[in-house]
Amino acid sequence: MSADLRALPSIDRLLGEAASLVAAHGRAATAQALRDTLQAVRDHRPDPLPDAAALVAEAAARLARQARPGLRPIFNLTGTVLHTNLGRALLAEVAIEAATAAMRDAVALEFDLDTGRRGERDSHLRGLLCELTGAEDATVVNNNAAAVLIALNTLGAGREAVVSRGELIEIGGAFRMPDIMARAGVRLVEVGTTNRTHPKDYLGAITPETGLILKVHTSNYRIEGFTAEVSGAALAKIATDKKVPLLNDLGSGTLVDLSRYGLAREPTVREAVAEGADLVTFSGDKLLGGPQAGFILGRRDLIAAINRNPMKRALRLDKIRLAALEATLRLYRDPDRLAERLPTLALLARPQAEIEAQARRLAPQVAALLPAGLDVEPAECRSQIGSGALPLETLPSHALRLTAPGGRALEALQAALRDLPRPVVGRIQDGALLLDLRCLTEEALFLDTLAALPRAALA
Numbered sequence: 001m002s003a004d005l006r007a008l009p010s011i012d013r014l015l016g017e018a019a020s021l022v023a024a025h026g027r028a029a030t031a032q033a034l035r036d037t038l039q040a041v042r043d044h045r046p047d048p049l050p051d052a053a054a055l056v057a058e059a060a061a062r063l064a065r066q067a068r069p070g071l072r073p074i075f076n077l078t079g080t081v082l083h084t085n086l087g088r089a090l091l092a093e094v095a096i097e098a099a100t101a102a103m104r105d106a107v108a109l110e111f112d113l114d115t116g117r118r119g120e121r122d123s124h125l126r127g128l129l130c131e132l133t134g135a136e137d138a139t140v141v142n143n144n145a146a147a148v149l150i151a152l153n154t155l156g157a158g159r160e161a162v163v164s165r166g167e168l169i170e171i172g173g174a175f176r177m178p179d180i181m182a183r184a185g186v187r188l189v190e191v192g193t194t195n196r197t198h199p200k201d202y203l204g205a206i207t208p209e210t211g212l213i214l215k216v217h218t219s220n221y222r223i224e225g226f227t228a229e230v231s232g233a234a235l236a237k238i239a240t241d242k243k244v245p246l247l248n249d250l251g252s253g254t255l256v257d258l259s260r261y262g263l264a265r266e267p268t269v270r271e272a273v274a275e276g277a278d279l280v281t282f283s284g285d286k287l288l289g290g291p292q293a294g295f296i297l298g299r300r301d302l303i304a305a306i307n308r309n310p311m312k313r314a315l316r317l318d319k320i321r322l323a324a325l326e327a328t329l330r331l332y333r334d335p336d337r338l339a340e341r342l343p344t345l346a347l348l349a350r351p352q353a354e355i356e357a358q359a360r361r362l363a364p365q366v367a368a369l370l371p372a373g374l375d376v377e378p379a380e381c382r383s384q385i386g387s388g389a390l391p392l393e394t395l396p397s398h399a400l401r402l403t404a405p406g407g408r409a410l411e412a413l414q415a416a417l418r419d420l421p422r423p424v425v426g427r428i429q430d431g432a433l434l435l436d437l438r439c440l441t442e443e444a445l446f447l448d449t450l451a452a453l454p455r456a457a458l459a
Contacts, residue, residue: 005042009052011035018056025063033059033066074423075446079397079436081347082386086425088285088292090343092331095290095324102323109319122307124322128329132255133269135280135297139307140325141315145175147281147294148249150315152184154306155245155279156211161186164197166229167216177216186211196228199238206242213239215248215277217267232267236276245278245302252387253282253295255332261339261349263385264393269297278302286387289344290328291321347439348385352396355437356380359398362443366400369450374413375403381429383438395438399426402433422449 014034015022021030037059041050050058074086082088091099101107112119122139129138141147152161161181168190170176181188189210191201202213215235230238232248239246250272259265266287272280279302284293294315296306306312317325331341339345359378367376379401382394404410410433417424422445426435440446 007049008038008041014052014055017052018059021060021063029063030059033062036062074425076439077424077426077435077437079381079383079427079438080386081383081439082286082344084387088387089289091291091324092289092328092342095327098323098327099320102319107319121316121322124326125329128326129295129297132329132332133273133297135273137300137303138295138297139303140317141294142317143292144251144281144283144294145180146315147296149180149184150306150309150311151247151279151281151296152181152186153311154309155247156186158185159211160189160209161212161214162189162191162202162205162210163214163216164192164229165190166192166194166197167218169216169218195226197230198228199230199234202230202235202238206244210244212245212247215246217250232272232277233275239278240276247279248272248277250280250282252286254287256335256338261345263348273297284325288328289342291324293317293321293325348395350438352398356398358437359400363400365447366450369447370453373404373409377401381434381436383436397436397438399434399436402435416453420449420452424449
């Protein structure tokens with residue numbers, strides 16, 4: 001016999017019993033959650049019908065789910081340190097403090113405190129960038145794709161840009177360098193082949209229609225074997241001789257020699273400037289370890305031209321990111337303590353032995369918190385840097401290796417971990433769920449979070 005839906009309490013009665021929800025979420029939102037709850041009951045017609053208390057509890061659960069922020073903190077246990085989909089670099093505490101202060105109060109964003117007149121927002125970073133890189137001048141925009149876009153548009157709109165075929169990269173989200181060049185209004189002139197490009201290829205392509213030479217650091221892939229490319233220094237000489245500007249896009253970009261932290265060496269921004277590039281572009285939220293930004297460094301006259309480009313206003317940064325960037329760049333003045341204070345470097349340079357000890361310590365504790373039927377054991381694995389930086393470089397790490405009977409059980413567990421108050425994100429590999437611990441710095445919070453996992457998570 002189906003339940004008599006007329007027995008369901010009215011919205012007014014339920015609102016009377018949901019005073020705490022009204023106080024927390026507002027009357028309109030609470031009433032809608034109660035309506036949705038009642039409609040679900042009418043659709044499914046359970047027998048017996050839930051009482052008023054159960055209906056209010058279900059509405060409370062709905063409101064709690066709706067109140068969750070989309071950009072809530074997670075545990076990044078994927079093994080990718082600079083994970084594009086998870087926000088890339090974690091900011092240093094001083095950068096967080098600076099951003100918070102800029103959010104809380106009025107700041108001298110475009111106001112010169114010395115003269116009392118209008119100032120430039122780039123002035124907060126210009127001196128630091130020039131000091132750390134040796135460049136004549138610098139400016140900053142929203143991200144590195146924007147930096148390349150405005151530089152191309154300023155130097156070569158309506159003219160040609162010469163670039164090696166082997167450097168016509170595609171970055172995340174299917175954005176391709178040829179597309180960016182087309183949007184910038186420059187005509188692409190490809191030289192060389194996919195695997196080999198020589199100085200004569202550039203020399204043969206430069207004409208009176210050439211607006212610039214573009215060099216793109218292939219930071220998100222490598223071509224190996226029978227290869228040849230023209231170095232930045234050699235290209236700078238060609239550009240100088242032909243009186244054509246050279247734009248060197250470093251992609252991720254780094255201000256320090258990463259080999260001192262046990263990582264593979266990448267060309268530094270200072271080296272690219274010293275080689276003679278007229279402009280150098282790179283990212284702020286990758287190896288630099290700051291918030292999203294795109295830096296443009298180089299010749300003073302070219303930077304001035306970029307700043308006059310109407311596109312600059314559309315691509316500029318707000319006070320919050322500028323404050324965080326300034327604080328991040330100041331850390332580079334003290335390279336001896338950089339790895340201690342910059343989370344990106346701290347995580348990348350974290351010793352394997354430390355991660356292994358953490359895995360062995362956590363394995364039995366995690367096993368006790370997870371649903372029955374799961375096996376948890378420490379296991380060796382490889383982390384990666386991510387965000388197109390050092391694509392062939394992996395880092396020895398350790399993970400918690402979770403196995404369960406049947407592949408669907410692991411999928412169910414993954415979904416349950418993502419649904420926790422602080423989601424836990426790992427990766428499936430070789431029939432197991434790996435929780436790479438390289439980026440786990442809050443053990444107690446991690447264990448408390450797992451304690452909220454439903455015991456039926458494998459169902």
